[in-house]
Amino acid sequence: MTITKEQVLQALSNVEEPDLKKDLVTLNMIQDIAIDGDNLSFSVILTTPACPLKAMIENACRNAIAHFISKEIKVSVNMTSRVTTQKNTGVPGVKNIIAVASGKGGVGKSTVAANLALALSKSGAQVGLIDADIYGPSVPIMFGLEGARPQASQVNGKTRIEPIEKYGIKLLSIGFFTDPNQPVPWRGPMVSTAVKQLFNDADWGELDYLVVDLPPGTGDIHITVTQTFPVTGAVIVTTPQNVALADARKGIGMFMMEAINVPILGVIENMAYFTPAELPENRYYIFGQDGGKKLAQQIAAPFLGELPLVKSISESGDAGAPVVLQDGVMTEAFMHIAERVAQQVAIANAKANSK
Numbered sequence: 579m580t581i582t583k584e585q586v587l588q589a590l591s592n593v594e595e596p597d598l599k600k601d602l603v604t605l606n607m608i609q610d611i612a613i614d615g616d617n618l619s620f621s622v623i624l625t626t627p628a629c630p631l632k633a634m635i636e637n638a639c640r641n642a643i644a645h646f647i648s649k650e651i652k653v654s655v656n657m658t659s660r661v662t663t664q665k666n667t668g669v670p671g672v673k674n675i676i677a678v679a680s681g682k683g684g685v686g687k688s689t690v691a692a693n694l695a696l697a698l699s700k701s702g703a704q705v706g707l708i709d710a711d712i713y714g715p716s717v718p719i720m721f722g723l724e725g726a727r728p729q730a731s732q733v734n735g736k737t738r739i740e741p742i743e744k745y746g747i748k749l750l751s752i753g754f755f756t757d758p759n760q761p762v763p764w765r766g767p768m769v770s771t772a773v774k775q776l777f778n779d780a781d782w783g784e785l786d787y788l789v790v791d792l793p794p795g796t797g798d799i800h801i802t803v804t805q806t807f808p809v810t811g812a813v814i815v816t817t818p819q820n821v822a823l824a825d826a827r828k829g830i831g832m833f834m835m836e837a838i839n840v841p842i843l844g845v846i847e848n849m850a851y852f853t854p855a856e857l858p859e860n861r862y863y864i865f866g867q868d869g870g871k872k873l874a875q876q877i878a879a880p881f882l883g884e885l886p887l888v889k890s891i892s893e894s895g896d897a898g899a900p901v902v903l904q905d906g907v908m909t910e911a912f913m914h915i916a917e918r919v920a921q922q923v924a925i926a927n928a929k930a931n932s933k
């Protein structure tokens with residue numbers, strides 16, 4: 579049987595990318611078609627290595643070839659990825675900036691930012707993490723890097739800061755430049771300059787995702803980051819408690835303001851319930867139930883997932899090795915959240931690029 583490239587493209591044009599609502603051929607996701615008698619191979623270029631729809635898309639491609647051409651063809655599909663980007667993120671080499679924010683302090687924003695960055699990296703992406711929480715930088719402790727000082731070099735008369743690499747991701751924290759025992763007495767403009775330097779003066783190289791851990795609330799740093807760099811989207815972390823939700827709403831309101839206009843990638847509910855290690859089936863809704871889920875519904879944003887209150891999360895953070903580095907249910911939960919975030923980034927990029 580002789581088949582042609584055109585027939586293959588025609589068949590695969592019946593497969594829709596479920597998130598982007600266009601077919602794979604129109605989206606230019608089919609490449610490297612090779613035909614040898616009854617053997618057919620091609621690559622599907624997904625929008626992220628963390629794509630949760632990988633298996634489904636592969637199956638749909640195989641079915642389309644069998645249905646529209648012939649069941650006799652031996653199909654080999656190479657599922658690969660190229661992370662999409664907006665036209666310009668303002669930081670050369672960086673494809674996407676993901677802001678992690680919360681209204682209220684202490685809801686687990688830094689814990690989520692660190693584990694999300696590591697989970698995206700585990701899925702195969704190139705990832706950086708900026709800890710821009712000037713009032714309580716957490717990266718030095720969470721990554722076991724207390725006292726670490728990034729190297730600086732001169733390139734063409736300009737100072738370049740080398741991010742510190744740990745567990746496969748590149749890191750910069752405002753805490754690498756301050757004394758952990760002293761409060762930071764910086765005023766607004768100094769804070770803005772320092773934060774901009776973490777983006778502009780650092781040698782980030784090529785990154786698919788640069789995750790930014792913002793301070794709680796809505797302040798100078800949020801405005802600096804969102805107005806200086808085209809942030810792909812914001813991930814909102816909240817607990818289900820009413821006080822946390824009320825503050826989260828304010829944070830969301832800020833991102834949605836016309837002057838800021840950052841897409842909300844979704845809401846993560848942290849400390850959703852407590853499960854004692856000795857009674858894993860029991861769930862205690864200490865801070866109320868489903869608050870994050872309801873918030874997501876109210877603002878018509880995706881619900882990205884829930885995380886229980888468990889000792890391993892705080893212990894691993896304090897021990898300098900975030901929980902996602904171990905195997906277990908929390909790792910699965912974070913990997914799932916990372917897939918959902920990557921999916922929303924691809925959707926946000928598709929929307930931004932179609933304008």
Ligand SMILES: Nc1ncnc2c1ncn2[C@@H]1O[C@H](COP(=O)(O)OP(=O)(O)OP(=O)(O)O)[C@@H](O)[C@H]1O
Nearest residue numbers: 683684685686687688689714886887888891892895
């Ligand atoms: N799901 C969880 N289970 C158990 N402990 C958690 C969980 N999430 C966060 N923690 C712990 O709660 C504390 C606060 O978390 P974290 O520092 O991530 O919050 P934050 O919102 O970034 O706070 P900040 O206001 O300082 O920015 C930390 O000790 C952390 O280890």
